[in-house]
Amino acid sequence: MKTARLDPRDVIGGLVLIAIGAAALVIADDYSFGSARRMGPGYFPVLLGWICCALGAAVVAKGFIRKMWDDGLPEMPSLRAVLGISASIFAFILAGEHLGLVPAILLLVGISALVDRGNRPLTAGLLAVAVAIGGVAIFIYGLGIIFPLFTGGR
Template sequence: MLEGWQASQGKPCQGGGGTCLGRNMMQRPDQADFIGGLLMAGIGVFAALYARHYDFGSARQMGPGYFPVIVGWLMAALGAAIAIQAVIRGGEGLKPALFPPALVLGVVVLFGLMLDRAGLVLTLLLCLFLLTFMSRNLTLAGRLLASVAITLFSMAIFVGGLGVYLPLWPAILINGG
């Protein structure tokens, strides 16, 4: 009974395994939300402090620094609230996975190395096909279909819509050797 009263009052628990502030004190915080909240708060503080160099103005006549400062502090407060909630709520720890970040980094490097030599079409097809391995739910046909669809969409946007000049095919196919 005493432990329940102390938990409702936000006081430290007595004994080893009491529940305080709605969670077991031995439970780890939800690390994903905690880290995300801290990053969000840090970016918000940075934005608010960086924008101090601009004229702030007033609510009636806003200067160029008004909006970034207000949004930065709101972002910092929201990030802090997310981090605090993650500590109170608790949750699972992060299960670090090396494969997804290494795959993305490798594909970015591969894209940079291949684009001039293989052209946009083959580079996108290969890189996107490799990235589909981040999903365990796709079949081979699904991987190929996703790669082709995103390649066509990317070509439509960058080459057709924006007019960005990129070699579409390898020079050996265009020049014949």
């Protein structure tokens, strides 16, 4: 890191903030701004959009000043975790919509468990069955949450 000229965390984070602020400004342009006395629905969001952009720029600047860097070293995102956990939740949503709660839990727990390298497929399967049994018992029969267990592929 001795040779690094910028802290990527600040530069990326700041640019994202500028993008969000700019997007807010563009979208809020359609809402009536009003006046200070009678603020329209666009007034506060536009204010926030400008502040967001300004702070984003300040964070980018901070990334170029070595003595203001955060402690610790930047970490790479774990693609395995992001893809695996996202896939498991997507599976839960799709299965919950079309197949029912039990298949949804089996998919959610089974897929997400495999994200950890220490879990074998058998462990993941057993865990999925156990959570499905316990989960249905607690949430459906115990707390009375409405979620069809099986819908048979609608």
